[in-house]
Amino acid sequence: MTTEKKLNIKHKTVYTYDTDAWLSPQKILLSPSLRRYFHILSYESRVTPKPQGVNYRLDMEGNLFQQVWFSQPTDKLEIDIETTISTADFNPFEFIIDKAFEQRNDGGEITFNYPSEKQPFLIPFLNNTGKPEIHEVAREFKSKSQDTVSFLVDLTAYVHQLCKHIIREAPGVWAPEKTLKEAKGSCRDLAWLLINILRSEGLASRFVSGYAYNPKLEENHELHAWVEAFCPGAGWIGLDPSLGLLTDAFYIPLAASFLPELTLPVIGSFTGASHSTLESYVEIKELV
Numbered sequence: 347m348t349t350e351k352k353l354n355i356k357h358k359t360v361y362t363y364d365t366d367a368w369l370s371p372q373k374i375l376l377s378p379s380l381r382r383y384f385h386i387l388s389y390e391s392r393v394t395p396k397p398q399g400v401n402y403r404l405d406m407e408g409n410l411f412q413q414v415w416f417s418q419p420t421d422k423l424e425i426d427i428e429t430t431i432s433t434a435d436f437n438p439f440e441f442i443i444d445k446a447f448e449q450r451n452d453g454g455e456i457t458f459n460y461p462s463e464k465q466p467f468l469i470p471f472l473n474n475t476g477k478p479e480i481h482e483v484a485r486e487f488k489s490k491s492q493d494t495v496s497f498l499v500d501l502t503a504y505v506h507q508l509c510k511h512i513i514r515e516a517p518g519v520w521a522p523e524k525t526l527k528e529a530k531g532s533c534r535d536l537a538w539l540l541i542n543i544l545r546s547e548g549l550a551s552r553f554v555s556g557y558a559y560n561p562k563l564e565e566n567h568e569l570h571a572w573v574e575a576f577c578p579g580a581g582w583i584g585l586d587p588s589l590g591l592l593t594d595a596f597y598i599p600l601a602a603s604f605l606p607e608l609t610l611p612v613i614g615s616f617t618g619a620s621h622s623t624l625e626s627y628v629e630i631k632e633l634v
Contacts, residue, residue, distance in 0.1 A: 349435045351434075352387070352430060353631070355628070359611060361422065361612070367421065367618045368416075372413070372613070374414060375611055376427045377410040377600065381598075389428075394424040397416055441580035443579045454489050471545070472545055474542060483526070484497075487501050502586070505540050508526075509531055522538055538553065538606055550576040552576075554602045557570060558596060570588070573586070
């Protein structure tokens, strides 16, 4: 039996500048991306000061964004988003991976083979600059995993066990080697670590930012980051190393990219001010 729930999401983002600033056109990535398990019932966006123009566009990776631009300087940029969605439970293992994708080498290790027609598209999602220690993390799973699914499940669970999930307020994403050495990291650090491990094994993967709702966790209403790995036949498969699980119906993606910095909620620049501060607040409630 499929269980549906309605979620109301309120997200406030405020940039404050020390003096009046001239804002460049701003890219706002705060529109839920299409997924089969949820429907958007309502969506409202309020930007202050009132923009001179607003346009909804798709970027090169298929992310829906608002482009806003201004004609006057301001000492504050405030973005208020309210979204109501209906989401339904689904089986995260309900997919079939093409058999030709998965192979074994002479040593019995699992390897991955993308069809030639898909390889040009996947180049950015396979780009890997990780050091040898990143590659070593997955070695034991390459021979003992029964198939691609068990490899992904076991590796995601292992990263969760290996690295403690922490709340880290400082901006940016740690290098995967730092996260591995520290054995801890924020959700975005753990996601970037898993991505680099997967890429080192020839598995295309991307960084996803969005909302994750889990009423059983203390920090259940938050912006979150996770991973999607591409497997022919199944498409993009969601993996959350912060919990060690495949993603479920309570993951609402806002943006996905081969680089974490391309998924920031707001992307833009300013002139005229020397300093800015950022405040962000997210609240998710279940509606009866």
